[in-house]
Amino acid sequence: MAITADQIPAQSQDKKPAHEAEMTPKPQYDRDSYRGSGKLKGKVALITGGDSGIGRSVAVLYAKEEADVAIVYLDEHEDAEETQRLVQALGRQCLLIPGDISNEQFCQEAVEKTVQELGKLDILVNNAAEQYLEKIEDIDAARLGSIFSTNVFSFFYFTKFALPHLKEGSTIINTTSINAYKGNASLLSYSTTKGAILALTRSLAQPLLEKGIRVNGVAPGPIWTPFIPDAFPPERVEGFGKQVPMQRPGQPVEVATCFVFLASEDSSYITGQVLHPNGGVVVGA
Incomplete structure (x- = not known):
């Protein structure tokens, strides 16, 4: 059963990045009705931001589809270890790789470690990001350097280093945002990075x-x-999600199914496209 906007209470966290373990209610990363059918059998995926949120759900559903996964995250070790436990409970391997994706050398090392320990790389999911509530007057060179290094540069780094290992039939999936299409005045730098990701894709x-x-x-x-x-x-945060036609927030599992589709042969005639799990908002393609 979907969580309604009215079930989201006011809350905040001192940590940045925030931790899924401290959220109320907990995000839904899986559902009992999802049955894997071997769509990704024998494949290996590297997922940035795979410790929590959408990334955790992608890792779990990929495991249900019989893929092994490597998840890259900053320092949210409790969340990452829970994701690893969930994946391993499904009988798949889950490699944890903590580090700063704004660092090009780390991105290279993460790709190489994935290949060394899991044997190969078939699916790259560029998903990790940061965002800030801000006005144009708040944005300086340090802020732009930080957010573009994480949200955009890392996509270039991981793709560049993954390419020598990818082969025919491999896939790259980039997380952009509804804000790349509609803009968001309070998330100015974040929305701009998501527009860049759309163009990169x-x-x-x-x-x-x-x-x-x-x-x-x-x-x-x-x-x-x-x-x-x-x-x-x-x-x-209170009442989050009321702004869309469905009048509720989406759950990570409602997005992760898009990543399964795009990684599998079900989407073999699709490239250069973007899927829009956004609660009914009509945006440009």
């Missing part, structure tokens, strides 16, 4: 077709993840 898709690699994106709307108590004050 479209720009990479055609040249990588020569190698048989598909590149697509997912643009979530208001999803109940640690991103929300991380960025917004308690009064804006």
